[in-house]
Amino acid sequence: MSVAEAGAVGPPDQGDRSDAAVLRRGLAAFAELGYAHTTVRELARRIGVNHNFVGDRFGSKLDFWFAVVDFAVAEAELSSFGGDGTLPDEELLREVVRHFYRTAAHHPHLHRLFAEESAHESERMTYLFDKYIEPCLRQLRPVLVRLAQAGRLPRAPQHVLFFAVIGPTLGMTHAPLARRLGRPDDPAITDLEGYADQFADMVIAGLLLPPA
Incomplete structure (x- = not known):
């Protein structure tokens, strides 16, 4: 995952719909585009889901961002x-x-x-x-x-x-x-x-x- 993340140009493989895969794709989108330019529609495209997914699953784009950050920091052990x-x-x-x-x-x-x-x-x-x-x-x-x-x-x-x-x-x-x-x-x-x-x-x- 690390090497692919470091050199990724487009959205990751969308076949995996696990929570971890969804949050990693969200992280890539926010990192590459910035929060303001990461629309819910673009998130859905990159994740490989319909445009209602973020709202239905997380409540809002901001709530999804919080979930992405918490997951990514824990996965990276950044705060250890x-x-x-x-x-x-x-x-x-x-x-x-x-x-x-x-x-x-x-x-x-x-x-x-x-x-x-x-x-x-x-x-x-x-x-x-x-x-x-x-x-x-x-x-x-x-x-x-x-x-x-x-x-x-x-x-x-x-x-x-x-x-x-x-x-x-x-x-x-x-x-x-x-x-x-x-x-x-x-x-x-x-x-x-x-x-x-x-x-x-x-x-x-x-x-x-x-x-x-």
């Missing part, structure tokens, strides 16, 4: 914090960043949806931030504070550190640009995972200061 409480802070941060980039490699549509919604103030942005972004940051903040107090992190505002980490996901989600920059047309998932790990190593190397 990682670690078992025994890792040093530096290694825990490294593992969190690596996991984040690997989810972008496996689930680029989900990251594209987050990026698109983050550019607009809306009920959907509030939902993403309150339910998924802020809880993850709440768990990570003590790690960042301890690293900063130990002189291992720059004393930068939270938003600067946050965007320093999420920026490289463009390398996973913007395939047309990546191809023009030299990435193979149809990379294997193992290649994408390798790119994700390289991004993580470079970002952590740039963030972490040498021990005092």
Whole structure:
């Protein structure tokens, strides 16, 4: 699913009508078109159902969007914090960043949806931030504070550190640009995972200061 998702050009195969398949097609539509341009009729076409399906099954396009996001975040394990409480802070941060980039490699549509919604103030942005972004940051903040107090992190505002980490996901989600920059047309998932790990190593190397 991951490689097909990463390189998909048109709607996925519509033979599978399972809940998971329907929600994945919805995710692809919202990620590729944006919420405002994803009409109920276009959703029905991409899912392979009649135009009443979304309303009958989910109530509204917005309710379907909520269902898509909740399913996709759970499937990608995007909000899992990682670690078992025994890792040093530096290694825990490294593992969190690596996991984040690997989810972008496996689930680029989900990251594209987050990026698109983050550019607009809306009920959907509030939902993403309150339910998924802020809880993850709440768990990570003590790690960042301890690293900063130990002189291992720059004393930068939270938003600067946050965007320093999420920026490289463009390398996973913007395939047309990546191809023009030299990435193979149809990379294997193992290649994408390798790119994700390289991004993580470079970002952590740039963030972490040498021990005092």
